[in-house]
Amino acid sequence: MSAQSRTERPDRPESTDRRRELLAIAAELFADKGFRNTTVRDIADAAGILSGSLYHHFDSKESMVDEILSSFQAELFAAYDAVLLSDDDARTKIERAVRLSFEAIDRHRHEVAIFQNEADLLGQQERFAYLAERNAQSREVWITLLDDGLRSGALRPDLDIELTYRFIRDTVWVAVRWYRPGGKLTHTDVADQYLTILLDGIAHA
Template sequence: MHSSPHERPPFPEASVAAPIPSSEHRGYQRQQRSASPLASQRRANLVHIAAELFARKGFQSTTVREIADEAGILSGSLYHHFDSKESIVDDILSSFLTSVVDAYRTAEAQGGDPREVLARLVRASYSALDSHRSAATVLHNDWNYLRQLPRFDYLHTTERDIQRIWTGVLTDGQSRGVFRSDIDPELTCLMLRDSIRGSVRWHQPDGKSATSELARHTITVLLAGISADGDDETP
């Protein structure tokens, strides 16, 4: 069942507070810091395997046994690292969103013409998808289910903060006269978010066009549509 635009996964943005992991995740972070290097490596390997399985099969359709089998361990051994499947996807998503937000914060902090800021955010978004493809796919596909769980309340917080950043850049551009005054910043933000995040379903980085080329094309089309003076030159 399709959700409304306001219920889609968050679109990565600039200067927002980093997502706050659940108390369970923070507890496991402390456990990870105190674990041996070998245990940390095994944990990271399990996270990587689980992320690929979740992306391919869906979070709800993937079992702990399948993750353990793929890792070549017994199911019981997996519980030495995580107390549940939810703990694993929590690790995947909170780490992904933290890295995304950090990238946006850096992009926005450089300031400048709103068109340049928007272009940097678009590039940062595609770069994040390229580096964390499985995590982005899980977030996109399983958002409607995960957002209902109290453990993942930070997804809502992150989405609201992210939307404020993107609409802020668009509104700033309108006030400076570089973006059209007749566009709705919130709707534009939602369209951008879904367009970029949804590209994980069809774009293959090693296919016809590289991720950087996809970002350039998005920026060109976007600015041609919202620039007040009709200047579609890509920053």
């Protein structure tokens, strides 16, 4: 009976297969060449249609990035929340948060790249204000994790928490610039090495 047998999620603009396909094509181009630097004709060419035909599916080029970024962010922050709410010890939570990020890079490379490269500029528009909010939210997650780490004695007491947060954030996300899924290193390999360096340093003990 469900009237929704024929799909349609309540919130999101209905998402057909073709729509998702086009968004994936756009995401790759946005990630590789930048948002502003990618034309609607580029996207249409890659999809094998004319540029005008894109507007059958989307309002504007902007609404394409919007949809790409917002749906990715929702998924990512759900994962963060799961870590925060778990009852692992402080160090384990930090490790999980790091691994989770590399996994996101593995599974949503284009989305991460777009966010890294375009968030600052896009965030200036009201429509993308949620990007800045998510950023603040992510900071709170990490500061909480690091604070707990300090208090529990898992982390060395002389750390500047704010700087450490930036260090971890940058280090983790910037890997999207070179990591390629299917390459020699899995995202787990990368996470292992990164955690080794992050936790114990590169110097010989």
